[in-house]
Amino acid sequence: MSGTIWMYSDRMDDWDILFAQRSFITYGDGCDYYDLTEKVMTRLAQEAGAVYKIGSRFVRIRRDVFEEYIREEYRKEQTDESKTDRVKSLCRSNWS
Numbered sequence: 001m002s003g004t005i006w007m008y009s010d011r012m013d014d015w016d017i018l019f020a021q022r023s024f025i026t027y028g029d030g031c032d033y034y035d036l037t038e039k040v041m042t043r044l045a046q047e048a049g050a051v052y053k054i055g056s057r058f059v060r061i062r063r064d065v066f067e068e069y070i071r072e073e074y075r076k077e078q079t080d081e082s083k084t085d086r087v088k089s090l091c092r093s094n095w096s
Helices: 005-011 014-020 027-034 038-048 063-095
Strands: 051-054 058-062
Touching: 014 027, 027 038, 027 058, 038 063, 058 063
Parallel strands: none
Antiparallel strands: 051 058
């Protein structure tokens, strides 16, 4: 195995390893692997700028770009929630 994937090999099955070896995926593969609906997968891939079209029907998603976008959105969500929790706790302490 190349890169750092070996560090997680005890938590991965054959499907994960085969999926990690692919640079580009289809919408169907992404829906199955990430457990998303096709509508959500399409929207997220387009927001990430990970969609590559060849001709009118051949579409692939660049997996590394898509996953980086998902990670960034998750980080933003986590920091927004922690900010909200801090504001709520400050409000509670001021009103108590």
